[in-house]
Amino acid sequence: MSVGLLALLDDVAFMVRSAAASLDDVAAQAARAGTKAAGVVIDDAAVTPRYVVGFAAERELPIVGKIALGSLRNKLLFLLPGALALSAFAPWAITPLLMLGGAYLCYEGAEKVYEALVPHRSHGDEEQHQAGTGHDPALEERRVAGAIKTDFILSAEIMAITLAGLPEGSVWMKAAILAIVGVGITVAVYGVVALIVKADDAGLALAQSKAGPPFGPLVRGIGRGVVKGMPLLLKLLAIVGTAAMVWVGGGILVHGLEGYGLSAPAHAAHAAAASLGALLPSARGVIEWLVTAAASGLVGLLVGGVLIMLVNGASRVVGRRGRTGLTGKASAETGA
Secondary structure, three states: OHHHHHHHHHHHHHHHHHHHHHHHHHHHHHHHHHHHOHHHHHHHHHHHHHHHOOEOHHHHHHHHHHHHHHHHHHHHHHHHHHHHHHHHHOHHHHHHHHHHHHHHHHHHHHHHHHHHHOOOOOOOHHHHHOOOOEOOHHHHHHHHHHHHHHHHHHHHHHHHHHHHOOOOOOHHHHHHHHHHHHHHHHHHHHHHHHHHHHHHHHHHHHHOOOOOOOOHHHHHHHHHHHHHHHHHHHHHHHHHHHHHHHHHHHHHHHHHHHHOOOOHHHHHHHHHHHHHHHHOHHHHHHHHHHHHHHHHHHHHHHHHHHHHHHHHHHHHHHHHHHHHHHHHHHHHHHHO
16 A cells, blocks of 8 residues: 555656656746847837827826736737647748748838938828827827737737747647747836836936935935936837847848748858957857847848838829829719
8 A cells, every 4th residue: 555655656746847847848948939039029118118108197007007918918819829820730831921020020110210311200100199198098098009009010020939939849838838928028028118107207206305415415316317318218219129120020031031042141141240250259159149130130121121112102102093083083073
């Protein structure tokens, strides 16, 4: 009896160790997969704060919370099942869809660069340029809906990049890794966004502190520095977000083309990175990463520029046809 009990306990211990090893493996793979999506994560964190601009301070965190919930819904209810279905039934479609999303990121990033160099009203800017007036429920809902729509695109890229980097395994392990990455990235991104949007309020509170010496002047100085520095931080985030868009988008396209046998861009970037890295061996890894990222960004800008021309050309053609149709209709009504 005691032998049977010991054998049972040994089996239970083995199962516990196996489960712990599996959990460790899932966590490690989730961490590796999540880091590959870092560029999109940076862009997500950089883009979101603009959606709360102009609203009353007490509405900022609720708005961020609504966007975060929408992001979780995007990832867990729509994108995760879709990613698993693709992996099971159409794995060949993952790379083309990833490249399509990469092209979209290139277009968005290049559009932002174009807007900075040649100011104009880009697509969708009308809603973003509307100023919030304290608490406008209708505008708030539109802003949240717009943010969740943008998040869906970025989240799709995150989930696709994560899925593409996973080794072969059971569907449950893939689901667990995708869920961990999705929840972890959402918490990280919107936690950072919440800190960013409330930093100016915290700085103002510190600047108005009534504390006396010796720490009072220091606290008030820090508060004033935070208040003055937040606009610069938001501008820096916008620049970083744009750079992340073209870098990640270009990198996705380069790696995708390499998978289809068109390896010249990837080989050229690798050769340039290796040559420049050899000039300073002590910082070789950093230099190679920077050169590779710059090459991906250049590809992203070129592809984005071509897409801007195609989209603008198509818009003009559609606009001319629309005006021609309206003119013809008006002439027919006048003749009648």
